[in-house]
Amino acid sequence: MLERLKKIQLKKGGFISFGIILIAWETSSHFVPPYLIPDLSTLLDKFLEVLTSWKLMRHVFITVLRVIIALTISFVFGATLSILMGFVRKSEDYILPVLHFVMGVPALSWVVMAIIWFPNIESRILFILVACCFPNYTLEMYDGIKGIQKDLMDMLQSFRPTRLQLFSKLILPSIVPAILTSWKINVGYATRVAMVAELVGATTGVGFQLLSSQEMFDMPGAIAWTLMLIVFLLISQFSLEKAERYLLRYRPSTN
Amino acid sequence: MEKKIIVVDNVKKIYKIGRKQDFVVADGLSFQVSKGEVVCIVGKTGCGKSTCFNMLLGIEPTTEGTIRIEGRDPYKDFNYFQTKIGAIFQTDRLLPWRSSLENAVIGLELVEKSKEAREEIALKWLHRLGLEGFEEVYPYQLSGGMRQRVGMARAFTVNPDILLADEAFGHLDQVTSNQLREIFLELIKETGKTCLVVTHDIREAIEIGNRIIVLGKPCRNLLDEKIPEFSSEKEKGEYEERIFSVIDRGEV
Ligand SMILES: Nc1ncnc2c1ncn2[C@@H]1O[C@H](COP(=O)(O)OP(=O)(O)OP(=O)(O)O)[C@@H](O)[C@H]1O
Numbered sequence: 081m082l083e084r085l086k087k088i089q090l091k092k093g094g095f096i097s098f099g100i101i102l103i104a105w106e107t108s109s110h111f112v113p114p115y116l117i118p119d120l121s122t123l124l125d126k127f128l129e130v131l132t133s134w135k136l137m138r139h140v141f142i143t144v145l146r147v148i149i150a151l152t153i154s155f156v157f158g159a160t161l162s163i164l165m166g167f168v169r170k171s172e173d174y175i176l177p178v179l180h181f182v183m184g185v186p187a188l189s190w191v192v193m194a195i196i197w198f199p200n201i202e203s204r205i206l207f208i209l210v211a212c213c214f215p216n217y218t219l220e221m222y223d224g225i226k227g228i229q230k231d232l233m234d235m236l237q238s239f240r241p242t243r244l245q246l247f248s249k250l251i252l253p254s255i256v257p258a259i260l261t262s263w264k265i266n267v268g269y270a271t272r273v274a275m276v277a278e279l280v281g282a283t284t285g286v287g288f289q290l291l292s293s294q295e296m297f298d299m300p301g302a303i304a305w306t307l308m309l310i311v312f313l314l315i316s317q318f319s320l321e322k323a324e325r326y327l328l329r330y331r332p333s334t335n
Numbered sequence: 336m337e338k339k340i341i342v343v344d345n346v347k348k349i350y351k352i353g354r355k356q357d358f359v360v361a362d363g364l365s366f367q368v369s370k371g372e373v374v375c376i377v378g379k380t381g382c383g384k385s386t387c388f389n390m391l392l393g394i395e396p397t398t399e400g401t402i403r404i405e406g407r408d409p410y411k412d413f414n415y416f417q418t419k420i421g422a423i424f425q426t427d428r429l430l431p432w433r434s435s436l437e438n439a440v441i442g443l444e445l446v447e448k449s450k451e452a453r454e455e456i457a458l459k460w461l462h463r464l465g466l467e468g469f470e471e472v473y474p475y476q477l478s479g480g481m482r483q484r485v486g487m488a489r490a491f492t493v494n495p496d497i498l499l500a501d502e503a504f505g506h507l508d509q510v511t512s513n514q515l516r517e518i519f520l521e522l523i524k525e526t527g528k529t530c531l532v533v534t535h536d537i538r539e540a541i542e543i544g545n546r547i548i549v550l551g552k553p554c555r556n557l558l559d560e561k562i563p564e565f566s567s568e569k570e571k572g573e574y575e576e577r578i579f580s581v582i583d584r585g586e587v
């Protein structure tokens with residue numbers, strides 16, 4: 081899956097595939113009622129309408145903000161757990177089983193629980209997102225910490241570092257790749273989960289707009305909102321890749 | 336009597352493998368090293384040389400017996416030995432995200448010292464080891480021999496009183512390892528450091544050391560003597576053979 085995330089640039093093949101899909105879509109739109117498959121120019125109009133209207137774009141920003149806040153909190157929480165497991169002996173035995181259990185809970189179950197537990201909409205969404213995302217951070221980073229070579233640890237120890245120095249000079253730089261990977265995985269995941277979370281009770285956000293589109297049988301709307309999300313995902317993956325290229329520049333390039 | 340800077344007294348080291356099983360790596364290991372001496376430690380592969388090396392370095396405790404360096408325990412008095420012991424390892428152990436210079440400077444980074452001062456020192460050593468022009472490159476851009484040079488520069492940069500080396504030239508090709516050994520010899524002669532060099536290469540030990548300690552398995556000293564001056568190659572060859580047979584038979 082990561083390999084797939086890594087290469088998001090469109091190659092010639094991509095253009096051709098998308099071209100075929102668009103032509104097929106446009107052709108079908110002439111044989112099927114527009115509320116099922118609207119033609120491309122209607123879609124484009126709707127997309128531009130969302131893009132140029134602050135009243136509508138607001139919903140995209142709200143969703144993005146929710147995702148970013150939730151991911152930040154998940155990251156801090158997840159990182160703390162992974163460091164705890166990495167440095168407090170035996171804590172792994174207590175934390176890991178619970179973590180695997182939590183990861184087994186479907187997003188929809190979190191939604192149900194959140195509705196029952198939290199009257200406030202924002203807390204619900206935050207709870208659902210954090211519950212879904214923090215285990216990924218913990219596990220990825222814990223793997224990173226476990227993967228630190230004892231050789232390098234011994235080398236640094238021979239210079240007598242403080243705990244803080246050990247962390248900043250060896251552990252943190254060692255797990256940068258794991259941190260980047262975990263963010264890559266989680267941005268996409270959190271955005272998808274946010275859609276589900278915003279379906280229940282929210283009056284803002286892309287998920288809410290998708291629900292409204294469905295209730296009004298507004299196919300162009302549904303597609304325009306979906307496209308907005310995809311654009312957000314592409315932008316964030318692109319930024320993460322930029323960051324990765326900079327932060328991991330010490331690695332031999334594979335191509 | 337000369338002052339003994341390293342005193343190893345009846346050290347025993349046991350690793351627990353499995354619930355009830357013990358693995359004895361060292362038993363009855365004792366030797367002493369005076370200031371300025373270059374002592375080579377040889378022994379069969381797997382006899383526990385690296386384990387002893389780690390115990391001397393203070394990153395591994397002894398199970399029984401004591402190790403004293405300048406009268407202190409390198410494991411218990413861990414922090415005292417900052418910049419006092421330098422280590423060169425079998426593999427370069429460079430941090431991949433740091434350039435040569437940043438790797439060489441790391442020991443000084445841990446003690447309070449200005450950036451300019453510590454980089455000046457590290458640069459001096461990198462240049463001394465023939466790495467001009469490679470200060471800013473990452474380890475993956477260096478050859479194995481050059482990486483090992485950076486590892487040596489890193490050890491010399493903290494200007495330690497005692498230098499420990501564990502098979503520092505072992506895994507390199509013949510030419511490179513000869514070159515590095517020569518530079519190493521030159522540097523330790525020049526700086527007059529107390530050195531403990533672990534190796535499996537008898538010829539290397541005779542080349543570098545004033546004294547040789549042969550370890551048995553589990554680690555204990557079978558033989559501990561001054562390396563004599565040789566008047567001929569033949570004499571040297573005979574000496575090598577003698578050491579070899581001690582290692583091989585595990586007794587004197
Ligand atoms: N952490 C450990 N736990 C259990 N056994 C260990 C551990 N470290 C080393 N050993 C065992 O101790 C023995 C000695 O290992 P050591 O690496 O010290 O040997 P060595 O003399 O340096 O060998 P070489 O010449 O191959 O480097 C080996 O049999 C090894 O399996």
Ligand SMILES: [Mg+2]
Nearest residue numbers: 384385501502
């Ligand atoms: Mg070894």
